[in-house]
Amino acid sequence: MAGSAPEGTQFDTRQFDQRLNEVLEGQDEFFTSYDEVHESFDAMGLQENLLRGIYAYGFEKPSAIQQRGIVPFCKGLDVIQQAQSGTGKTATFCSGVLQQLDFSLVQCQALVLAPTRELAQQIEKVMRALGDYLGVKVHACVGGTSVREDQRILQAGVHVVVGTPGRVFDMLRRQSLRSDSIKMFVLDEADEMLSRGFKDQIYDIFQLLPPKIQP
Numbered sequence: 001m002a003g004s005a006p007e008g009t010q011f012d013t014r015q016f017d018q019r020l021n022e023v024l025e026g027q028d029e030f031f032t033s034y035d036e037v038h039e040s041f042d043a044m045g046l047q048e049n050l051l052r053g054i055y056a057y058g059f060e061k062p063s064a065i066q067q068r069g070i071v072p073f074c075k076g077l078d079v080i081q082q083a084q085s086g087t088g089k090t091a092t093f094c095s096g097v098l099q100q101l102d103f104s105l106v107q108c109q110a111l112v113l114a115p116t117r118e119l120a121q122q123i124e125k126v127m128r129a130l131g132d133y134l135g136v137k138v139h140a141c142v143g144g145t146s147v148r149e150d151q152r153i154l155q156a157g158v159h160v161v162v163g164t165p166g167r168v169f170d171m172l173r174r175q176s177l178r179s180d181s182i183k184m185f186v187l188d189e190a191d192e193m194l195s196r197g198f199k200d201q202i203y204d205i206f207q208l209l210p211p212k213i214q215p
């Protein structure tokens, strides 16, 4: 995920840069500019039906990044997560997104971009599983699948779209994916996305999103 925290949070740019460098150099497994730690999912103030989804998925205790990352995301802060593979980042941003969706509105409110089709489909599965008791409608918009089918599903209504940049841009351009209600934007593996030459595409997508958005 990418973004910067607003004023009034525990964010300090210099400290942040230093800590980010340490993480990139592999000195630390993770870091956070937000010091609150919630040692159980129950303590995070999540909706009952989201908690049911989390426990039904088999999670008992939040991982380190989940203990620190879910609550700030739910508060609407801009969040950057940097952690090694397999530490539970996906479930962190999925929980944050699910907690903030308005389920009375069947319109896309969260857009998640991933660098590969497989990863996007994997995120779709996690989002759907964790949001099972919330009735979340999530769709993976990826290349190599039927454009018509994507359009049909999007027009029928979804809460969350997870996709790869090319197909997502195509759907936005055709207005099959309406951006009016999108309020959360997640870039998974942001470093990978930016280094794989997706930068221009991400920029193009960003241009089509509402100006006030939570990265």
Ligand SMILES: Nc1ncnc2c1ncn2[C@@H]1O[C@H](COP(=O)(O)OP(=O)(O)OP(=O)(O)O)[C@@H](O)[C@H]1O
Residues within 6 Å of the ligand: 058, 059, 060, 061, 062, 063, 066, 083, 084, 085, 086, 087, 088, 089, 090, 091, 092
């Ligand atoms: N709190 C938890 N309790 C038990 N298992 C968990 C928990 N959080 C995540 N997992 C499991 O750990 C594995 C890795 O989680 P996840 O895919 O979210 O990590 P990640 O950091 O996004 O990994 P990657 O960067 O490799 O995609 C998954 O199989 C997931 O189901």
